[in-house]
Amino acid sequence: MTRSVYVTGIDRGDGRQVVELGVMELLTRQVDRVGVFRPLVHDGPDRLFELLRARYRLSQDPATVYGIGYGEASALQAEQGTDELVSALVDRFHLVARDYDVVLVLGTDFADTQFPDELALNARLANEFGASVIPVVGGRAQSAQSVLAETRNAFRAYDSLGCDVLAMVTNRVAREDRDRIAERLGDRLPVPCWVVPDEPALSAPTVSQIAHTLGARVILGDDSGLARDALDFVFGGAMLPNLLAALTPGCLVITPGDRADLVIGSLAAHSAGTPPIAGVLLTLDEVPSDAILTLAARLAPGTPVLAVPGNSFPTAARLFSLEGKLNAATPRKAETALGLFERYVDTAALNKRVSAPSSDRVTPMMFEHKLLEQARSDLRRVVLPEGTEPRVLHAAEVLLRRGVCELTLLGPVEQIRKKAADLGIDLGDSQLIDPATSELRDSFAERYAALRAHKGVTVELAYDVVSDVNYFGTLMVQEGLADGMVSGSVHSTAATIRPGFEIIKTKPDASIVSSVFFMCLADKVLVYGDCAVNPDPNAEQLADIALQAASTAAQFGVEPRIAMLSYSTGTSGSGADVDKVREATELARARRPDLMIEGPIQYDAAVEPTVAATKLPGSQVAGQASVLIFPDLNTGNNTYKAVQRSAGAIAVGPVLQGLRKPVNDLSRGALVQDIVNTVAITAIQAQTPAPQSPAPQSPSPQSPSEKATAQ
Structure with missing residues (x-):
């Protein structure tokens, strides 16, 4: 019976936080008490643990999560040998293991460490902890052949060191190579190997992270805008028509602060949704006039405008070396990461291999996990009539990122797109329909009139009724264009369910x-x-x-x-x-x-x-x-x-x-x-x-x- 799972790697940059988060999600679905242990830790805050603690409501004392700092561990190994280091870490691990049903162990990160054979150290610790291992291999910017070789070599390395390898995960591979790599690894390893493609939104820094790193002043913008991912950088120096042609969805526009025309043009493009941008970064410590900033705020409310003192070149150098991180302040990245993990990892198969002791208790979190898992197992389309409501849009983003269902949102389409852009929300392949202008309105009116003829409803009256989003959504369900409907965040209960009674x-x-x-x-x-x-x-x-x-x-x-x-x-x-x-x-x-x-x-x-x-x-x-x-x-x-x-x-x-x-x-x-x-x-x-x-x-x-x- 596996009581702990050790997620490790072979080198830095493997993006294994996605796997660590996914495994934690898996464990908390079936076990009430899950502990976390990181044997070796760098100075400063542990962003991943803070995310796990916030997301999974962990009550574990942070002091028990960590074994030894890297500096202290390196000195201990040099002075007294690896056995003494391992012994100290085993003692600290068991202090956690005795209080929890299962422990997720976060392996070393292969970054700025001084251990001669870090892979062997991780293998030794996993064996001493009695933990099963999930090695993660990073495949970013590598050829398919190189990824295949590294994955097979990683399995052999951990297997030869006596580890119980549960499964392999090859992460951050090029999307165009993903299927081919998965097919070739499928029959070459004795354990499952899941291949996860690279996801730009995970490595993209948020506007807030950029502001913090650059020490930028926030001139305009709200928390929702600052949470947007900067998926690309577009440098503005040319005339406005050329800049507009270069804009890409989710880009951060970097322009000298004296180019008010580029600032207003970029925000106007965002307001029109062509395309929605992450924000604007002004260089040279120049800021447009108050009149321009007032216009900017009205054009794109909530969209961040930042200012830094340097010029564009050193700013660009720092931006291109910046990578987004999963942490408690980026819950949307966590949803993206979990959606990616659940799409490409066979969680049911992994769950069987982990064999963590199931709990007789059903906590609220376990129930919520089960709902999402059950919904995801057989996708259905749900219509949301309140398509311009911010809470509904945020929920839609979570549902889409987690792959819970397909969605149709009702309301004026341009208003939905603008509101989503202002909130930095990507609605993906969601269907957007305006009942007032939909080609379905005529047929829905005839259908509703037939259903309510005994109440004297004519087609002309029905034509007005079916423009109501709740009636339109209910008719979509009745006619098989959606499988279910959820409404009521801004409508009364009667307004939500009366169409269901009638239709x-x-x-x-x-x-x-x-x-x-x-x-x-x-x-x-x-x-x-x-x-x-x-x-x-x-x-x-x-x-x-x-x-x-x-x-x-x-x-x-x-x-x-x-x-x-x-x-x-x-x-x-x-x-x-x-x-x-x-x-x-x-x-x-x-x-x-x-x-x-x-x-x-x-x-x-x-x-x-x-x-x-x-x-x-x-x-x-x-x-x-x-x-x-x-x-x-x-x-x-x-x-x-x-x-x-x-x-x-x-x-x-x-x-x-x-x-x-x-x-x-x-x-x-x-x-x-x-x-x-x-x-x-x-x-x-x-x-x-x-x-x-x-x-x-x-x-x-x-x-x-x-x-x-x-x-």
Whole structure:
């Protein structure tokens, strides 16, 4: 059983931080407690560990992460020999290993060190730690033949030194050589070898990093603009038409500060999206007048304008030697790195080879990881009607970089492009549609008019209705042009889901549309329903909510043990409210005798084993319920919010259930990660339909006017 993974290399410049981040992502999907250990460390901040600590919420004391500084280690090896150095590092490693289920070891970086055989030292440490090894070979600016030879030699080197080599990763190879190298390595090594192409956005410095390195003054720009990647450098000295022809997407324009025409021209090009640039760097310590800067700020709000005292030549020399780094201040680079790792590395195969001990606990982070992984396994297209909303655009970038799903964004296309450019967001191959001008508007109007003819809707009226982004997005889902829809960050719940009631309608076996929240507690995930849609369901509707929630829970890996909640447990109470829950329990059991269902039951008896042992001994559900069904919206909505705020739970939802195709709503206070999670859930719902319950005896679908919504 592997309890630690040692990521190492053979030389500097291999970009192995991508692999280290990817392996950490993999480990945290299945293990609750993951430690980090770096045997040898340079002076100064450890950017990668700070990224890991921030991203994965590590509670590990930074003092335990590091073994020995390079200078001290070199002196110890020279004075007392390699055995003493290794012994000291092994002792420090075990101080970490004893407190964690698995440890990710970050090998030496082959940069500015004084060890005569650094590869052998890494191999020795891996063996002494009992760690399996993933060697990383850098292939940047090398021929395919050279990369092939280095990868085979690296495997032989670590294998001959007795290492348990889990897999090889060949990184930063030319994109045009990637497939050929992967094919040739596939049958020449006894372990998997994954080949990852070079990604310019990872090595590109951010504008903020450039400003810090050059000691530049930030004349204009906000945090979002400073986070942009500078993918290219374009030096402005010619006339404006020649400069505009030379601009490339994501470039940083370097120009003398007295060339106001080039500054305004570059920012105007950015504002028009032809192309979006990273920013402008002014040299010679010259800054345009206040009037020019005011115009610049209005042309491209948030776009950085920096100023440095030197001239263009020494500035260029420093820029071309600057390389971007993964750190806690560059979360977008981390998303790019993970997307690259997950696309080119067979994470399922690597996961089996790592064989880290699986945890019985399900933390919020593990649940979120699983959502993204499950959505990525079978790509679906999700339409986002709120295409100009910054949070939606940031979420779209994360989803695209991680390869979670395909996206369609709705809204005025030029506004979407401009907003994305201002935020420094690359929407890649996303589909952008303006409902007001789309060629689909006519056919959608005819379709909607036919669906709502019984309500007196004409084609002329429908033509206006379908220009609404939520109606247009819902029709895309209905017509198979998208697999699901997520909206609500700037729209009310009613505006988001009413089109679904009118157009997509309920499943044949569902009497109503309902909702659940996934409540991610510290060590488990519970499913709460209905907390957002139905104010006072009757017994039959309550049974339907329970069975829908069971299917939803099972679809997302939560074994359904259903508690039908009430203010009394078992036969201890009576009254209309308790009788409703008792009747709903009987109906649900009759329709799905295969499910574990208990009710009526109080919340404490449902989730706390000691209380369950007293109030309802012998129950399969009491004390270990995973799906909790509330008797009405008032109870459910207040309870989920109380648990969310008081227990620090992460509430993912509301997830709608009962519609023929998935449409999901966001809270208007949704964070970017909330949007990412909801889109992933929607994509999963669209993959394989959840197991269906037998049709209810007397379905009585509600109209939208009979429903209430709450968040």
